[in-house]
Amino acid sequence: MSSSSSVPGAAQAAGLSVPREQAVVRFAGDSGDGMQITGARFAMETALAGSDLATFPDFPAEIRAPIGTTFGVSAFQIHFGSVEVATAGDDLDVLVAMNPAALITNISDLRRGGIVIVDKGAFTERNLTKAGYTANPLEDGSLSDFTILPLDIGRLTEAAVAGMGLTSKQTGRSRNMWALGLVLWLYDRDRQVTIDWITKKFGKDPAIVEANVAVLNAGHAFGETAEFPNFLRPVPIGPAPVEPGVYRTVSGTEALAWGLVAGLRAAGLDRMVFAGYPITPASPILHALTGLRAHGVVTFQAEDEIAAIGAAIGASFGGALGVTSSSGPGIALKTEALGLAIATELPLIVIDSQRAGPSTGLPTKTEQSDLFQAVLGRNGDAPMPVIAAATPSDAFEVAIEAVRLATKYMTPVFLLTDGYLTNAAEPWRIPDVTTLPSFPVAFRTDPEGFQPFVRDPATLARPWARPGTPGLEHRIGGIERDAGSGNISYDPDNHARMTETRAAKVAGIAADIPEQAVAQGEEEGELAVVGWGSTFGPIHMAVQRARLAGRKVSHIHLRYISPLPRNLGDLLRRFDRVLVPEMNNGQLVMLLRAAYLVPAERFSQVNGKPFKVSTILGAILERTREHPTGGAA
């Protein structure tokens, strides 16, 4: 089997192809078919084999939509390779479709010649109709571009558990293990860790353990013994060249949660109050932090989004680190309280797992359209730092940085992530905790000369004076505060001075963050592709391929969006053109144009999905010249 992916459009025209050491597999089925578990197990076996990987769970907003419907299809995609893998992959090499709905909604992403494994037992008249097929695609030749493996997975599963005393419902629910066994065979993966996992998960019911292991093994054995076409044999994809160390897989959620804990330690604080209200796709962060009490994390499920940020602000006033988390609509509700945190200059971290909007939008689909909301969306002149995670593991570092900025500058900080990053996972080299940053907080304790708004001349931060400290009793609030005492002040000049000071404090952070580096390529050239957030992966790969083809293109990726890095304007001006791919209708591009008067160009995608590498590559090729000496393979 070939494991190459086709690159359509301009990229194909340029004669480019991706390396052959990688593959993209998607498991798709009903919401209740266990596709997320199947994908996660396959990802774990792949990670343990040392391959680099990126995963993309894609599920509907409905928990259990009616069986067999297209809107109930849940999918899990994994891209893995013996080379660097930075995205969840463009086109599929293998699609597992557990029913007609899964096939019809996913087949368009399968590359020509790709393999589609279908459970043909699920291709009943009824299921075909529900999916919208008028004829059975397994029989009418419409899949002739692909290699179809129509297998009666239901019946094969039943055969594997015959005599084990399972109900038909229990048997049906283990079909996913059969498919997993077969795909593990296809990529020559081990099964032991999956078997261990099954044993642990269903440990209370040995019959279920036995059955699931039998089904998994049956799928694997089927691959070994079936008379597949000659080209269909195991494709070992080996380990990727990575730095030595101890690795694990990490999702954006886990990295973010653990980064907050690491930040808490770095700040020398013993308590974080994380207050949230359930919302897709941000809830997993609240789940991940609940249960970390031993690490100083107190989670609070508030009655609404406003109460969540309120409790977080109250906690920061009380001397703990207040953190709140939500997605776009919930962030909108928190906006008034954010103004209070800015006005009273309290440390606070606000995590926005962005999803497609406006309003409820597409709750389970990813977007980057809250950038304006984060940077600009408040009443009054209300600046606050905004930073963004680029990859699941990057969320660890970004969370630590958010804690640093919040505590050092006594300010709320926006940490932007998105639905894709929250759910996606990748291998991660576990850092040596002794090398992590340290930025201990110095609470004010000395009453001598204390005034709550007399600032550190270097950072312009006001002191953090915790209730319980004798002699530092003071009052703060949302009404404009006197520049020293913090008492109510309606003085016009004081308000002007405070407005300017708040702006200067946040702007001053630019001196305390790294200069903007070029992620890939030279510091000048024909084209700079500027991204932020989860577009890192596709931009990185697209720029890499374009550069292999000799194009003079560089990738600039922003972690800091407000304030922007101090050298960014100069850097952008060294390129003939600036292209800004974003999963929104053009937000960073507007900020860059406003800040630097550079002719940055919008490149939007708002279909709720991550960019494909080929999409960005095509845009790069259209905007750069071919060079005869270029090294395109």
Add this chain to the structure above:
Amino acid sequence: MTTATAPVPLQPKDFASDQEVRWCPGCGDYAILKAVQKVLAELGASRENTVFVSGIGCSSRFPYYMSTYGFHTVHGRAPAIATGVKLANPALDVWVMTGDGDGLSIGGNHMLHVLRRNVDLQIILFNNEIYGLTKGQYSPTSRQGTRSPTSPAGSIERPLSAATFALGAGGRFVARGIDTQQGPLVEVLKRAHANRGASFVEVFQNCLVFNDGVFDGFTDRKVAEERQIHVEHGKPLLYGKGRQKGLRLNPAALTLETVTLGEDGVTLDQVMVHDETNRTLAGMLAALEGPAPVALGVLYCAPVTSFTSAVYAGGEAVTGELDALLRQGKTWEV
């Protein structure tokens, strides 16, 4: 050489900040401020461990006039912010100062949940049945017919009873006082402070600019005796001149009815004895309407474990190792 000396007990004035109080002259809020300062002094409270959190409105300026820690927040959200303060440091003594608009209209949801969770706070709701700071619009506790800039023909909305709301939300301590009755108000506030949990105190507070005299029907000296009943746990529910009137349970109608001792053969043993742990009785007292008297004092006090006690039941120590956290689950070495 220094010698240890016993700390000088703080006086009520020691709890006053240096800020000029900016309520209208004659506002009931002054009386509440004095009562709270007196309570803190009598309880031997420390300034550094006391925090006042408020929302928006006349009542919510309260923290600025105290020499303790204070946080004047956003409209309606004080219960949520106070919950965060308490989660950050359960040792702090936290008071929420709010009003009928702040606590029952824009912040009604937070009030409901802070009571339900039983967060260890004293919540003092200044009820003047009007929006004062925005110049006199009717509030959720305004009576039907209240004339205001937004109800020139009289409000058509039915009012909310603060104490009934608090009981319905699951509050475990519900009490009432009147701004100008400092003695009973101080006692009620002390009881609220002693309760470990959400202590809800409704204070009838006169707004002399926009709703002057709205409570005269039971607070005016001429009618006070006949129109107020100060309830005490374990004591018969008596009121009126010479305490000759009382409340008797009518079991058939399941209501409290007013009776006069010696009339129609009514004797003292027929008068209901106040049991502050009885939620049903508290509900009846909160719902009393004229000509029955207005119930004041501790209507309900039935403590249960407070939210913060439950949150920290397992202790507050940080014992987890970051490195172990990062390595939990499956790892592999390259």
